[in-house]
Amino acid sequence: MSELSRGRRVLPAAVAAAIIVALVVAAVLIVERAAPAAPAPRSDDQAVTGAAAVDCAENEPIARQLAGGSTWTMCWRVDASRGLVLEDVHFTPAGARPLQVLAELSIGQLEVPYDTGVRNTEDITTQGFGGSHMMSLTPTECLGERLETYVPKIGDGSVGGGGARRPVLCQEERDGGLAYRSDDGASTEVARRTELRLATISKVGWYEYVSQYTFGSDGTIRSDLGATGDLSPEDYGDDPAYGWPVGPGDSDYATSHSHNAVWRVHWALGGPGGQAVEQYDAAPTGEIGPRSPLVEGGLTRVTHEGTARAADRRWWRVVSPEVLNEDGHPISYQVELGATTPFQLTQDHKHPDGGEGVDDGYTIAFSEADDCQLFATSNKEGACGAGVLDFVRDRAPLSDVVTWVAVGFHHVARDEDQSPMEMHWQGFTLTPRDLTAQRVEVPPSREGVNGRPAPHH
C-alpha cells in the first residue's frame, strides 16, 4: 500500500528533469516518514486506528474507519447561517498516514430567484440553515446515529435563550454500490464501496433542504443539497411562460424558479497555504489519425484569484505541488461539477464586475482564504467584500485556496411535486487525483500493478 511522502521539490527548468528529481526526492524520503499519528479519537464503540488527531472546539470529532480500512476524521458544528459546517477534514488511506484535505466545507449561499422576477430569497444569509431552522431528526430521517449538539434559537446564542441540545446530524456508514470488478484472466477482483454520510435538514419557508456530505472509502467527497417540502403557495400565476400548470386543466401555474447553490470549500491539502490551482482543457485538433481524431489536452496553472466557467472536457484541481505520492506525482483533488444549470447570482447581476479573469456568471471561483469571506453574495462582513466577485477583484496570488463551487437547478414544477415534493438533488464531487500511487485499498493480487502492466497469459 502506498504511503504519502513529503518532499521539498527542487524546481527544475525542464519537465523531464522535474520528473527525475521528483522521483529521486520521493524515493529518498520514503525512509524518512513522519512519526505515527497521535492516539486516535473514538467514535461510538469503535476504536479507530490510523485516524488523524483532530481537536474540535464544539463537538466530539467524527472518526470513522470504513470497511476497507480507510478512515475519515473531522470536526462538525452548526452555524446559524450556513447550517452544517465541517472542519479539519482528514483522510487516512488504509495502511497510510493521515492527510488533511480540507480546512472547512460548507454551503456559501443558496439563492432562489423566481422566473417572474418578483421574488428572490437568499436563504443562507437571510434566514439561515441553523438555529430554529435546523430540524431535529427521527429514525425515519436517519438510519444511522443521530448526533446532538447545542443549537441556539437565535444567531450564535449570545442574545436570547431558548436553545437546546438536539439530534440534528445524521452519521451513517452505508453501502455505496459496486466499487470495482476486474477479471484479468488470473483472478477476479470485486468489491463494494462503503461511505460515511453526514446530513442535516433545514426548513426554510415551504422548502426543506438536506445538506449532505458523503465521504467514500476511495477518498472522494461528495457535496449534495437536496430539496423537498412543498411548492410555495404564494408563487402561482397564469402565464405559461413563467410556470407549469399543476392544478386541473389550465390552472395553477406554479412559478418556475432556480435553486442557485454555491459551496465554500477551504482547502488544506498538503498543509495550510500549500496549494495551487490548475485547469485542465482538452480539444480536438481537427486532425484525424489513422483510427481516431487527435485530441490535445493539458494543464494551465491558475496563479491568481478569479472565476471560471465550465466547458467541454474541462476540469480543475487543487494541487499541493510540494507533497508527492510514492510515484513522485504531486497530490491533488479534482473538482467535478456533474449536471448543473449555469446561473448568475442575482446580486452579481445588479453589481456586475467585469475585469480580467472575473466573470459574473461562474461555475467555479478561486479566492485566497479569508475568514470574513464566508458568503458568495450578501457577505455579512462588508469590510472584506460583499461577495465572491469582490473577493477575487484584486486578483491576489493563490496559496491558501478557497474554491466557490456553483451548482444550479432550474425547477420547473410538475404535477408530482405535490404533495409533498419528492427530493431533488444538486451537488458536486471532489475526487482524489494522485493522492496515492495506486488505488486506495488495492487488493493483494494487484499490488504489483503501478504503471503499464506486464503482459501475462
Ligand SMILES: [Cu+2]
Ligand atoms: Cu424548487
